[in-house]
Structure formats: structure tokens, C-alpha cells
Amino acid sequence: MATKxxxxxxxxxxxxxxxxxNTGSWRVKRPIIDYDKCIPAKTKKRAxxxxxxxxxxxxxxxxIPPAINLDYCKGCxxxxxxxxxGAIEMVDEASQTGKEK
Amino acid sequence: xxxxxxxxxxxxTGVKLSRVQVIxxxxxxxxxxxxxxxxxxxxxxxxxxxxxxxESEHSAMAVCIAASTAGTRAFTATSANGLLYMNEQLHWxxxxxxxxxxxxxxxxxxxxWTVWNDQQDSMAQRDVGWIQLYASDHQQIIDxxxxxxxxxxxxxxxxxxxxxxxxxxxxxxxxxLPEQSEVDAFLPPFVPKHFLDPENPGNFxxxxxxxxxxxxDGTMRPGYIEIRHNLHQDLRAALDxxxxxxxEFEQRFGRxxxxxVEQYRCDDARFVAVAVGSLSYQLRDxxxxxxxxxxxxxxxxxxxxxxxPDQAVASALAGKECVIVFEKALSYGNQGPLYxxxxxxxxxxxxxxxxxxxxLGLGGREIKTQQLLDALxxxxxxxxxxxDTPRWIGLKLQEEHHG
Ligand code: SF4
Ligand code: SF4
Numbered sequence: 025m026a027t028k029x030x031x032x033x034x035x036x037x038x039x040x041x042x043x044x045x046n047t048g049s050w051r052v053k054r055p056i057i058d059y060d061k062c063i064p065a066k067t068k069k070r071a072x073x074x075x076x077x078x079x080x081x082x083x084x085x086x087x088i089p090p091a092i093n094l095d096y097c098k099g100c101x102x103x104x105x106x107x108x109x110g111a112i113e114m115v116d117e118a119s120q121t122g123k124e125k
Numbered sequence: 126x127x128x129x130x131x132x133x134x135x136x137x138t139g140v141k142l143s144r145v146q147v148i149x150x151x152x153x154x155x156x157x158x159x160x161x162x163x164x165x166x167x168x169x170x171x172x173x174x175x176x177x178x179x180e181s182e183h184s185a186m187a188v189c190i191a192a193s194t195a196g197t198r199a200f201t202a203t204s205a206n207g208l209l210y211m212n213e214q215l216h217w218x219x220x221x222x223x224x225x226x227x228x229x230x231x232x233x234x235x236x237x238w239t240v241w242n243d244q245q246d247s248m249a250q251r252d253v254g255w256i257q258l259y260a261s262d263h264q265q266i267i268d269x270x271x272x273x274x275x276x277x278x279x280x281x282x283x284x285x286x287x288x289x290x291x292x293x294x295x296x297x298x299x300x301x302l303p304e305q306s307e308v309d310a311f312l313p314p315f316v317p318k319h320f321l322d323p324e325n326p327g328n329f330x331x332x333x334x335x336x337x338x339x340x341x342d343g344t345m346r347p348g349y350i351e352i353r354h355n356l357h358q359d360l361r362a363a364l365d366x367x368x369x370x371x372x373e374f375e376q377r378f379g380r381x382x383x384x385x386v387e388q389y390r391c392d393d394a395r396f397v398a399v400a401v402g403s404l405s406y407q408l409r410d411x412x413x414x415x416x417x418x419x420x421x422x423x424x425x426x427x428x429x430x431x432x433x434p435d436q437a438v439a440s441a442l443a444g445k446e447c448v449i450v451f452e453k454a455l456s457y458g459n460q461g462p463l464y465x466x467x468x469x470x471x472x473x474x475x476x477x478x479x480x481x482x483x484x485l486g487l488g489g490r491e492i493k494t495q496q497l498l499d500a501l502x503x504x505x506x507x508x509x510x511x512x513d514t515p516r517w518i519g520l521k522l523q524e525e526h527h528g
Contacts, residue, residue: 027369028362032222032281033347033355035333036319039326040341 047081051099053114055092061111065089075103075112126302132293135263135300136202136228136286137162139270141172142308143226146197149177149188155204155240157230157294163200182207186214186225193223194329196320198274202228204290206235208246212253215283219254219356221330224277224284224315226270227255231402231453232290233488241489242290244401248430248454248462250285254356256363257430259401260288261387264300265428268380271308275370278315280363282356289403291489303378311377360432367429385434386441390416391423395446396505397478398424401463404451404492411497420505427463435470442471445478447508449501452515453486460515468511479508485518492519 059065063072068088075092076084083093084103092103104112130138136159140148148167150160166172175192179185182203189199203211208229218225229247233239247257258273260266266288273284288294319327333349340346347355367384375381389409391397398408405426415422425441427434442448448471452461459465464482471477481504486492496518 028366030280030359030362032318032359033352034220034222034319035330035347035349035352037328037331037346038341039328 046095047098048093048095051094051097052117053099053101054094054117054120055097055099055101055103055112055114057090057092058111058113059089061109062089062107063109063111065111072108074106074108078102078106127299128302129297129299130263131158131295131297132260132263132266132288133157133159133230133295134162135267136270136288137166138302139267140200140226140228141166142267142303142305143200143271143274143312144198144309144314145172145174145200145226145274147175147177147189147192147199149179149185149192149199149201151180151182151185151203151207152178155207155232157202157204157290159202159228159230159294182211183214186211186218186227189225189227190214190218190221190223193218193225193317194221194321196315196317198278198315199223199225200227201225202230204230205232205240205246208250209234212250215250215253215255217330218283220352222281222356224274224281226273226277227283227285228270229285229287230290230294231287239488240290242292243453243487243489244287244289245454245487247285247287248452251431251462254282254360255431256280256282256284256360256367258284258286259426259428259430260286260293261403261406261426261428262300263293263298264380266293267300267303268374268378271303271312272367272370272374274315275312275374276363276367279366279370280359281318282360282363287402292403301378301380307377311374364429364432364434364436383428385427385429385437387426387428388441389424389426391425391441394421394423396420396422396449396501396508397442397445397447398422398449398451398497398501399427399463399467400424400451401427401430401453404453404486407492407494408451408497410494411501414498415501415505420502422501422505430463430466433466433470435466438467438470439474442467442478443474444476447479447481447504449481449483449504451483451485451497451500451518453484455484455487455515460513464515479511481512482515483518484515490519 076086083096167176185201192199231244233243277284371381371384408424450464
């Protein structure tokens, strides 16, 4: 009897951009960073980055100034809640649609 | 080398010889001394493994899932309500195709609370997708554990090795201890195809959509139904793989040859009694007595329950007049689970045997050999009609007492 080779099927995926689709489309509120208040933007120093650290979707860059990738930002508002400088405001997505991203 | 030890030590020794790397177990009721023995082996450095005591059976299986996903050989053991508490994780382990081996020391389940033997616990897990092997004596316990690890990693499906609580777990019997070098030659180390690898990160078993879809690399990824279909197909194929593994085991250790069902005096039998575990050996005494009285009867012990070895069962029972199924488990509101499965196997035969069902021994009620003799004598005297309502053995009903 020929020995069967099994090729078990499991759900395994590579992490990568957009494996779950463009989750940015889920957003009803959009975070907007006020660079006049944002600490690294103001001081030109690599400081704070609380939003980068806490964003559950890893869509905030650790750059000066920090930037949000709106293709995947789900608009959860955690960054705005946690920003120590009060630099992030959540605004209605509908008011932004059509405006340049 | 032959030793005289308990069934639990036979199981623990099989696990040790299989060079298991991670053991996770909930240490108290309904646990058995099997895991105590393993912790002794680890503590005394006779076995190089991580022993992780956990706060529940659910966590025990979760630890095994994690350990197996990290590419190690993992083991746990439980009984009764502990197995039920593990249930959600049992489904997970098989969906994730992890070659975990678990010993189930068969016991009744509450309510009302019981610690004694029946087989309701593992029988109630028949649809989760795990392979189920049943041992009838201590030798089969240790041999089945070793074969289970080999089978699990061959087919990437977890295996339960079940044996009767107390009747086998706590009794002492002589059995042969396989040589470590022989076990090593039979059971190569576990080399996982997919595992948690920091060099090659991956997501395992995340939300899987109803339909197929392309992954990030563009290749099509299966949906849920494809993954489950693949599991079913591989479980069916596992029958052939187990037959091969059993044959190789027999060549190396001189024991085996009946991976699915064990037949005793069945060749010329008109009647065949069927049971799972130690009860099938107890029935051999009854068969011998009835043979002396000229009744052509044999007994078939079922050694693998899932995947159901329908071809082996069919060829063992073809041409018989009456098949009498004894069960220490019940699909409540219907009939014994093994009875249903055997009946469905016989259905396709033109000249199918009549089939009877007896329920007995629940919650450790003693099964007297005389009772088995009476039941079989009666069944052989009325092999006329199929009886879908099971008869009960040893019930002591007192109408006036209902709590
Ligand atoms: S948390 Fe606020 S202050 Fe800190 S980097 Fe982000 S936006 Fe700037
Ligand atoms: S924390 Fe939430 S709202 Fe802020 S960037 Fe991340 S996903 Fe968007």
C-alpha cells in the first residue's frame, strides 16, 4: 500500500498590508493631528509617539511629524484619547469625504 | 522486559518513551495518578520535558495547543467533566491540525457527581474530529500511546487514547516495556510543517471567511468549509495510515495486527457480542461458557471508534445472525452511540444481521459476568427483530423512590 502524504489544510496567512482588506472604509470618525500641539512636531525631537505606540492597527508612523495611514485607520479614537497634548481630534468622516486625504 | 504496574503507569511510561516535550495537566479531580507519575519522571530527570500544571483542563489543552503550534510534542490527560471542560479547545486543536495526544481515563460524568467508570465522557466527544483509540488492557494502553503519537504526527490530527477508569487505570497487570531505542526507531521526532517561527511570521487560525479568497501573496486561500472538508478526508485516510503504523509496530514489537477491531472466536460464530475496552475482555469468559454449551458465539472489541472503521466492522459482522452491542454510554433520548454506528454500517448489506443494544455499567455499576451471560443467552434465543430501544442491565428500580 502506498503511504499517503498528508497535506493538511489550516488557516494560515502571512501578515501584510491589507490582509483584512482596506479597513479604513470602516471609519466613521477620522483622527486629525494638530501639528501645532503635537510634541515631536513642535519640538522636532523624537519624543512622545504615544499614538504610534497605542494604535491597535499600527497605522501611525514614528516620524516627525507622525502621520496616520488613513487606508487602514479604523477610527477607533484611541490615539485621540491617549494623546498627552490633546493634539488629535476625531472629526466626522462624512465632513471629510471628498477632501484631500 | 515485563513489569507489573497500574494502567496509569503504563500510560505514563508510554508517554515517557515517546519523548514528549511538553505536558500540561490540571492536577486534581477528575485527574488520575497518570499525570502524577509524569511529574515524577520530569522531576527525577528521567524525562526531559516541561511540566506545566494549570488551573483547569481548558487551560491544559490551551497550553498543549500553544506547545504544539511552537513545534513540540505535547501531551495531557483527563477524565469525565475535565474532558468536557476541555471541549472547546479539543475542537480548536483538531481544526488547527495539531498532533497532540491525550489520555482519557474513562469515567462517568455529573450530575449527579460520580467518579466511577463508564465511557460517556469520550463517547460524547465522538464528533469533535479527534481520533479515538480504546485500550482493553495495560499492554494495549502503553502500545496505543506510542502508536498514537506516530499516528497523530503522520496525519496531523490529535489522538485520544481512552481506557477504563479504575478497571484499568488503578488495577495492576503485567505488561511488556518496549526498549527506548526501539521506540525511538519507531517514532521519529516531531517535525512540524507550520509552526510559530519568528523568522517567518504568520497568523494561525484567525477569522476565516465563508468563501475562498486570495492571501497577501496572491495565492488562493481556503475558506472554512474547505478546511473542514480536508479534515474529514484526512480522517478517513487515517484508517489506512493506522493500519500501516500498526503493521510496522507489530514487526518491531511483536504485538498488534488488529488495529480496528479485535475478534475472539468470531470466525464460525452465528452471534457476535460487541463492546469497547475492558468489557470486551470480560465478555470472552462468557463466550467461552456459552461455547461449552454449544452456542456459536464470539466477541468483537472495538479498538478505534473515530474515524469509524466501518470496513473492518462490516467484514467482521457480515453473515452473522445477530449482533449484540453492550455500551457504557448512551446518546440520551436515542440509543447507544456504537449501536447507531454499527447499525449504519450494516445497513448496506443485503443479508444484514439483526442487532440488539444493551446499556450497562453507567457510573461504575458493577457488571457481573452472570448478567452478561443472561443477556447474551436471551438475545441468542430471540434473534428475530431489531430492537432500537436499548435494554438495560442491572437496573434496580424502586418505583416509590424518586428523590
Ligand atoms: S500622542 Fe499626541 S503628542 Fe504624542 S506624538 Fe502622537 S499626536 Fe503627537
Ligand atoms: S488609534 Fe485608532 S483612530 Fe488613531 S490612528 Fe489608530 S486606528 Fe486610527
